[in-house]
Amino acid sequence: MLNQLLFPVAKRFVSGQTIQDAVTAVRRLNASGIRTTLDVLGENVSDRRAADAAVATYLETLDWIQREGLSSNVSLKLTQMGLDIDRDYCLENVARICERAAGNNFVRIDMEGSAYTERTLNFFYELFQKHQNVGVVIQAYLHRSEQDVRRLIELRARVRLCKGAYKEPPSLAVQTMAAVRQNFMSLASLLLSKGNHPAMATHDDVLISWTKNYIAQHQLPKDGFEFQMLYGVRSETQRQLAAHGYSMRVYVPFGTHWLPYFYRRMRERKENVAFVLKNLFRK
Numbered sequence: 595m596l597n598q599l600l601f602p603v604a605k606r607f608v609s610g611q612t613i614q615d616a617v618t619a620v621r622r623l624n625a626s627g628i629r630t631t632l633d634v635l636g637e638n639v640s641d642r643r644a645a646d647a648a649v650a651t652y653l654e655t656l657d658w659i660q661r662e663g664l665s666s667n668v669s670l671k672l673t674q675m676g677l678d679i680d681r682d683y684c685l686e687n688v689a690r691i692c693e694r695a696a697g698n699n700f701v702r703i704d705m706e707g708s709a710y711t712e713r714t715l716n717f718f719y720e721l722f723q724k725h726q727n728v729g730v731v732i733q734a735y736l737h738r739s740e741q742d743v744r745r746l747i748e749l750r751a752r753v754r755l756c757k758g759a760y761k762e763p764p765s766l767a768v769q770t771m772a773a774v775r776q777n778f779m780s781l782a783s784l785l786l787s788k789g790n791h792p793a794m795a796t797h798d799d800v801l802i803s804w805t806k807n808y809i810a811q812h813q814l815p816k817d818g819f820e821f822q823m824l825y826g827v828r829s830e831t832q833r834q835l836a837a838h839g840y841s842m843r844v845y846v847p848f849g850t851h852w853l854p855y856f857y858r859r860m861r862e863r864k865e866n867v868a869f870v871l872k873n874l875f876r877k
């Protein structure tokens with residue numbers, strides 16, 4: 595009931611419940627010179643049926659991308675692929691998706707809360723030995739991230755850098771916006787100068803300007819990295835960056851399990867809560 599009430603509002607951040615909805619959103623973005631990464635919403639599955647269904651949807655999504663000639667890759671969460679059920683089973687699932695993407699596509703493993711950081715990275719290192727078309731995410735708020743970034747750079751692995759979306763304790767993560775930004779910039783400078791096509795996933799004007807200045811000062815090519823943003827967030831900025839020759843990729847989630855994703859977007863911005871309330875009670 596609450597889900598039905600909230601979905602029209604969640605549609606600001608979620609492209610729709612079906613793959614066809616997502617394809618429509620991707621086509622629209624591609625037409626503005628924006629690439630996408632498709633995310634089949636879902637996380638923390640506890641039975642194999644749910645994980646199998648998610649795998650099947652990812653395989654179908656890759657087929658759609660191929661068939662329709664879309665400029666898109668995919669992003670997934672390990673807990674949706676069965677990490678909490680059985681690691682080997684999860685590995686087989688993600689390997690199948692990487693195999694389907696092999697040739698000309700790419701699979702990004704999203705980073706979840708800190709209970710999964712170590713497991714996600716170890717999983718990634720193992721998968722990456724066989725599948726080079728897979729990348730991972732580093733969260734700038736975690737104290738451990740510099741060490742992880744250095745190792746990923748050595749491996750020539752592709753990294754998406756973001757601030758981090760989960761609530762983490764001071765023992766694991768810096769807590770102020772100034773400190774998160776500072777960490778982001780120091781990790782970004784490593785990735786931009788030595789990394790393999792890194793992604794700067796942020797909507798933060800301070801970090802976007804910093805990134806543009808960094809590559810200009812160091813005479814790095816505009817297409818050696820990409821900016822990434824979320825569907826429905828700062829769409830005008832997305833279009834402007836693409837129009838100014840930057841590689842721009844938008845994370846396009848779709849599916850029926852949208853509530854936890856929507857909740858994280860609410861937590862990031864108190865204005866979003868006002869937006870939800872206003873829209874819920876609008877006649």
Ligand SMILES: Cc1cc2nc3c(=O)[nH]c(=O)nc-3n(C[C@H](O)[C@H](O)[C@H](O)COP(=O)(O)OP(=O)(O)OC[C@H]3O[C@@H](n4cnc5c(N)ncnc54)[C@H](O)[C@@H]3O)c2cc1C
Pocket residue numbers: 703704705706731733756757758759760795796797798799822823824827828844845858859860862863866
């Ligand atoms: C492509 C992509 C992939 C991501 N993948 C992961 C991941 O795998 N793991 C993870 O932990 N986190 C992930 N994140 C989320 C990220 O960690 C941050 O929580 C999120 O991007 C907000 O941080 P920000 O840098 O945009 O800065 P903020 O300071 O939060 O935002 C800067 C400005 O952007 C706009 N903005 C930001 N968020 C919103 C919002 N929700 N609604 C409306 N406006 C907003 C506002 O104008 C705000 O002032 C991802 C983010 C992106 C863009």
